[in-house]
Amino acid sequence: MVRTSVIGCGNMGSALVTGLWKSGNHTVIACDLDSEALAAVADYSTETTEDISRAAEADVVFVAVKPDIVEAVLDELELSADQTLVSIAAGVPTEFVEAYTDADVVRIMPNLAAETRDMAAAATGDLSPAIRELLDDVGEFAEIQEAQMDIATAVNGSGPAFVFYLIDAMTQAGVAGGLDHEEAETLAAQTFKGAAETILRDDRSAEELIDAVCSPNGTTIEGMEVLWDSDADEAVADAVAAAERRSKELAADFDDA
Template identity: 85%
Template sequence: MVRTCVIGCGNMGSALVRGLYASGNHSVVACDLDPDALAAVADYCEETTDDVGRAADAEVVFLAVKPDIVEAVLDELDLSADQTLVSIAAGVPTAFVEARTDARVVRIMPNLAAETRDMAAAATGDVTDEVRELLDDVGEFAEIEEGQMDIATAVNGSGPAFVFYFIEAMTEAGVAGGLDHEEAQVLAAQTFKGAAETVLQDDRTADELVDAVCSPNGTTIEGMEVLWDSEADAALADAVAAAEQRSEELAAAFEDD
């Protein structure tokens, strides 16, 4: 069992707590100043506390707080060189964290699917085998360069919201066609889930898979013709670019420090 401490039990932190608990490979201490946040994860960890000092006993410490309080939390942490600090604070450069701790530093951008152990994460910094195994426990990850973290933040960090948007659009289209909302949502969500798994498991590219699904004169190609003639891909690219730009703005504020 890896002794793990998660500091910050908001949406992302609590998702990590639940995912790590579900893996069965971690002894988790959850730390937050909000008693309601701690109560929400109490069933998924060994201990809840408002004392960041408890992180001193952990092998791996997750810093899952908002960017504007990262420095204040780091000032309270006293970690050693044999510990690993994993920062998931959006826009906070690895160097900023490294300058304020003796621990090995890994920066990751995860997403909320950590809760169901389907997380997509980007990682940079001192990524040890211990961290790799931990990330494997809650999903899939890619090791990237520090300079790629802003675009990774946009793709996999913000990406779930974009996917939720399209699932809702497909759901509403189903409802408009006469399906019950719950039925339509199950069909839409499971379709996204299955399609995503196919992309991960199949050797073909996404474009090749589109071609495989589109039978000549069939229903799918009729729908794809509409998408190909639309600006849906451009709109999605613009959404990713906007999220990337915001990540760059957050990072710039810390670099000025």
């Protein structure tokens, strides 16, 4: 069992707590000053605490707080060279975190699917075998360069919200066609889930898979013609670009820190 702790049990922190616990490979200390946040993850934690020094006793310490309080947390957090600090604070450079700790520093951008162990994460830093196994316990990860973290934040960190938007759009189309909401949402969400698994497991490209689904003169090609003639791809690209810009703005706040 790997001793882990998560400092900050908001949406992302609590998702990590839950996913790590569900893997069965970790003891998890959940740390937050908000008693309600701790109560929400109590069933998925070995221990809940408001004491950051307790969280600092773990082998792997996640700092899952908002960027504007990262510095205050790092000031209080005393770790040694044989520990690993994993920062998930959006826009906070690895170099900034390293200046505050003797621990090995890994920076990741996960997403909320860590709760169901389906996380997509971008990771940068010296990823030890133990950290690789830990990330595998809660989903899939891509190892990238620090300079690529802003775009990764937009793609997989913000991406779930974009996907939720598209699932809801398909759900509403189903409801408009006569399905009840629960039926339509199940069909739409499971379709996204299955399509995602196919992309990950199949050697064919997205374009090739589209062709595989589109029978000549069939229903799918009729719908795809509408998408191809629209600006849907540009709208998605614009959403990703906007999220990337915001990540860069957050990072700029730490340039002179």
